[in-house]
Amino acid sequence: xxxxxxxxxxxxxxxxxxxxxxxxxxxxxxxxxxxxxxxxxxxxxxxxxxxxxxxxxxxxxxxxxxxxxxxxxxxxxxxxxxxxxxxxxxxxxxxxxxxxxxxxxxxxxxxxxxxxxxxxxxxxxxxxxxxxxxxxxxxxxxxxxxxxxxxxxxxxxxxxxxxxxxxxxxxxxxxxxxxxxxxxxxxxxxxxxxxxxxxxxxxxxxxxxxxxxxxxxxxxxxxxxxxxxxxxxxxxxxxxxxxxxxxxxxxxxxxxxxxxxxxxxxxxxxxxxxxxxxxxxxxxxxxxxxxxxxxxxxxxxxxxxxxxxxxxxxxxxxxxxxxxxxxxxxxxxxxxxxxxxxxxxxxxxxxxxxxxxxxxxxxxxxxxxxxxxxxxxxxxxxxxxxxxxxxxxxxxxxxxxxxxxxxxxxxxxxxxxxxxxxxxxxxxxxxxxxxxxxxxxxxxxxxxxxxxxxx
Numbered sequence: 444x445x446x447x448x449x450x451x452x453x454x455x456x457x458x459x460x461x462x463x464x465x466x467x468x469x470x471x472x473x474x475x476x477x478x479x480x481x482x483x484x485x486x487x488x489x490x491x492x493x494x495x496x497x498x499x500x501x502x503x504x505x506x507x508x509x510x511x512x513x514x515x516x517x518x519x520x521x522x523x524x525x526x527x528x529x530x531x532x533x534x535x536x537x538x539x540x541x542x543x544x545x546x547x548x549x550x551x552x553x554x555x556x557x558x559x560x561x562x563x564x565x566x567x568x569x570x571x572x573x574x575x576x577x578x579x580x581x582x583x584x585x586x587x588x589x590x591x592x593x594x595x596x597x598x599x600x601x602x603x604x605x606x607x608x609x610x611x612x613x614x615x616x617x618x619x620x621x622x623x624x625x626x627x628x629x630x631x632x633x634x635x636x637x638x639x640x641x642x643x644x645x646x647x648x649x650x651x652x653x654x655x656x657x658x659x660x661x662x663x664x665x666x667x668x669x670x671x672x673x674x675x676x677x678x679x680x681x682x683x684x685x686x687x688x689x690x691x692x693x694x695x696x697x698x699x700x701x702x703x704x705x706x707x708x709x710x711x712x713x714x715x716x717x718x719x720x721x722x723x724x725x726x727x728x729x730x731x732x733x734x735x736x737x738x739x740x741x742x743x744x745x746x747x748x749x750x751x752x753x754x755x756x757x758x759x760x761x762x763x764x765x766x767x768x769x770x771x772x773x774x775x776x777x778x779x780x781x782x783x784x785x786x787x788x789x790x791x792x793x794x795x796x797x798x799x800x801x802x803x804x805x806x807x808x809x810x811x812x813x814x815x816x817x818x819x820x821x822x823x824x825x826x827x828x829x830x831x832x833x834x835x836x837x838x839x840x841x842x843x844x845x846x847x848x849x850x851x852x853x854x855x856x857x858x859x860x861x862x863x864x865x866x867x868x869x870x871x872x873x874x875x876x877x878x879x880x881x882x883x884x885x886x887x888x889x890x891x892x893x894x895x896x897x898x
Contacts, residue, residue: 526787529812530560537562541581545723549840550804551577553831557824563791563810564701565828570709570796570805572734573665573718581669583809588673588700592781592818593633593763594792595694597707597749600626602653603641604745611748616640630752630779631762635692642691647679650687654697656740657710658717663702665719665735674698693783704794705807706737708778711749712796712803715740753777753795757822764793764822771826773833774799778806778825780818789813793821797829800838 531537543551547567554565554577564583567576578584603609609616614626618636629637642650654660660675679687680696689695702720710717719735754777756764763780778795791810796803806828808821832838 523784524787525784525789525813527562527789527812527816529562529789529810529815531562532560534558534560537580541579542722542724543577544725545728546575546577549832549835549837551579553828553835553837554579556831557828558808559824561810561816561820561824562812563808563816563821565806565808565824566701566705567828568705568709568720568805568807570712570718570803572732573706573709573720574732574734575705575720575722576804578722583811584701585664585667585670586700587671588698588703589790589809589811590783590785591694591697591699591704592783592790592792593635593693594704594779594781594794595691595697595699596630596633596638597711597753597779597794598654598657598659599638599641599645599650599691600630600749600752601657601742601745602645602650604748605653605742606645606649608641608644611745614748626748627751627755628761630749631755631759633756633763633780638692639685639688642687645687645691647687647690650691651675651677656738657707658703658737659697659699663700663706663720665721667702667720667722670702671700673700673703694781701807701809704792704809705805708794708796708807709805710740710742711746711753712805714746715742750777753779756780757795763818764795764825766819766823767793767826769823769826771829771833773829776825776829778822780822782818789816791817791819791821793818793825795822795825 538555550567554567558565558579564578564580566578566584568574569576600609604611604614609626615623616625616629616637617623618634618640624634624637626637628634645653654675659673662670662672664670674697676696680690685693685695690697706717706720709720717737717740719737721732721735723729723732754775756762756779757767757776759765764778767776767778775798776795777798778793781790781792783790788811791812792808794805794807796805806825808824808828810816810821810824
């Protein structure tokens with residue numbers, strides 16, 4: 444229907460405010476219908492009437508159409524321009540140079556099938572011992588990394604639980620104006636203000652300490668040729684750019700590698716053992732494989748608080764990774780998406796693990812490109828990966844060996860984070876790393892400015 448026809452059919456003043464689907468923004472459409480049932484994880488302490496005015500709409504990234512009295516007001520917002528390509532025309536060249544002799548052929552074939560012609564990388568890890576089962580596009584997987592987007596929320600949540608900012612019994616955070624959100628909903632829906640609040644209450648030094656403990660700023664692999672460090676900054680992001688809150692909701696100013704994210708999720712999947720990731724390069728390496736423990740993280744007691752949100756991301760109707768279930772339904776998959784952009788390139792992350800019949804497999808999909816590239820797409824490809832494994836009868840043929848921390852070689856740190864006296868980790872050889880720094884005696888706190896959810 445054209446605007447003139449619409450104006451002729453109505454004499455009322457109607458305001459349509461459609462929030463643009465920009466990266467990291469949720470879409471909201473005001474409606475006269477009854478509000479959908481609010482998830483149990485979100486509470487509102489008082490009722491209030493939701494109104495949208497022309498002035499309020501002008502202050503947001505919206506398109507506004509006002510009709511009535513035969514007039515139309517439209518404000519157009521130019522969307523972000525992406526110059527990078529989401530797809531490659533030569534997938535074989537993307538994987539040229541990959542070292543595959545020590546990889547599981549079925550896992551690699553399934554990763555290749557899932558990634559298709561998307562620009563990106565994918566890897567699968569056995570969380571019980573840190574073995575990389577397969578790694579597609581190894582140049583990107585081992586490269587300098589990129590902004591982690593919302594996947595950084597995993598480490599922030601564990602840091603906040605460890606420091607008592609939120610507790611095992613009460614993970615709710617007051618986001619202002621009567622709204623309280625708990626960790627389950629915040630992880631599943633990727634609620635930025637929740638993690639900005641946690642980050643500001645933790646303060647930069649504690650946020651950095653826990654990020655380093657989880658392996659950011661140091662090599663994730665053990666003698667993996669070509670692996671680069673990524674970056675965890677020594678100074679907080681300036682407040683003019685969002686400060687530590689933005690670092691904790693989007694990973695702004697952080698560069699994380701797919702290897703580092705895989706090691707973090709593997710530690711969650713196995714109960715707190717942060718293994719060096721190892722990539723066997725021959726059948727002989729596989730036969731003589733020995734796990735190497737980097738350090739033990741005291742997170743086992745907090746993992747039960749993390750899992751419902753990671754599961755909700757995949758299974759809840761509001762979860763950011765629900766696209767995974769389009770292709771795979773057989774067993775639980777838990778994880779976290781991430782979507783953001785930098786200099787014309789969009790990033791799409793999904794990291795998680797499948798709780799399969801013969802053990803767990805950690806996966807990381809990292810995509811780069813334009814508008815078709817985002818976290819939910821990485822989650823969808825993860826579902827294709829598990830579907831491909833199932834179609835190849837992988838879960839009937841393979842039993843993942845139960846190698847745990849007690850059988851790992853290398854010295855681990857004490858089983859705690861000790862934020863005031865960070866532990867010294869000694870493993871021979873020691874990869875290059877950013878030294879841990881002790882936090883100050885006092886820590887700033889404060890609630891964040893409202894920010895949209897991200898994927």
